[in-house]
Amino acid sequence: xxxxxxxxxxxxxxxxxxxxxxxxxxxxxxxxxxxxxxxxxxxxxxxxxxxxxxxxxxxxxxxxxxxxxxxxxxxxxxxxxxxxxxxxxxxxxxxxxxxxxxxxxxxxxxxxxxxxxxxxxxxxxxxxxxxxxxxxxxxxxxxxxxxxxxxxxxxxxxxxxxxxxxxxxxxxxxxxxxxxxxxxxxxxxxxxxxxxxxxxxxxxxxxxxxxxxxxxx
Numbered sequence: 001x002x003x004x005x006x007x008x009x010x011x012x013x014x015x016x017x018x019x020x021x022x023x024x025x026x027x028x029x030x031x032x033x034x035x036x037x038x039x040x041x042x043x044x045x046x047x048x049x050x051x052x053x054x055x056x057x058x059x060x061x062x063x064x065x066x067x068x069x070x071x072x073x074x075x076x077x078x079x080x081x082x083x084x085x086x087x088x089x090x091x092x093x094x095x096x097x098x099x100x101x102x103x104x105x106x107x108x109x110x111x112x113x114x115x116x117x118x119x120x121x122x123x124x125x126x127x128x129x130x131x132x133x134x135x136x137x138x139x140x141x142x143x144x145x146x147x148x149x150x151x152x153x154x155x156x157x158x159x160x161x162x163x164x165x166x167x168x169x170x171x172x173x174x175x176x177x178x179x180x181x182x183x184x185x186x187x188x189x190x191x192x193x194x195x196x197x198x199x200x201x202x203x204x205x206x207x208x209x210x211x212x213x214x215x216x217x
Contacts, residue, residue, distance in 0.1 A: 007204030012055035021080035046108030
């Protein structure tokens with residue numbers, strides 16, 4: 001599995017936080033994407049942009065229905081930048097994200113040509129992430145009947161599809177983000193399970209604890 005050099009959330013799941021409702025319209029969409037792609041001060045130059053770019057390209061080039069992409073994005077971003085409201089196609093949105101991040105990557109390293117390949121994950125990794133997504137379904141359903149117009153079952157199904165059709169790593173990160181958004185408190189057993197999976201995917205020490213902290217409030 002890929003070893004990531006980030007202590008906190010990264011990639012597409014990190015991007016959703018920058019558009020979380022109420023999203024500040026004082027910043028343009030492009031400026032907000034660029035803010036997320038800048039990363040933390042201790043991140044390697046261009047690393048945050050590369051992580052978002054990879055996720056966005058893999059989602060855009062995947063077999064996922066466009067409406068699934070829109071559902072997962074809308075819920076993870078707390079409806080702050082609702083694609084349906086703004087009349088933005090889900091794949092067009094991913095292409096816009098990728099264009100901004102590609103520019104950020106080239107700015108950090110002009111000689112680099114961004115190249116994103118599909119993820120070839122081990123079957124056991126996919127199965128493990130799908131299992132924790134399904135086990136979280138009752139808690140998510142108990143939080144709200146709908147999430148910005150999307151049924152809880154559709155959200156869970158969307159996360160499963162991300163894990164199976166795109167990348168289990170991204171599926172887990174988006175699950176953690178959705179649990180955060182919905183303020184779902186974690187049991188000790190869940191926390192330990194997420195940490196173990198996160199460690200296998202190379203997550204930093206604060207990745208899961210960030211979710212748990214926010215879920216308490």
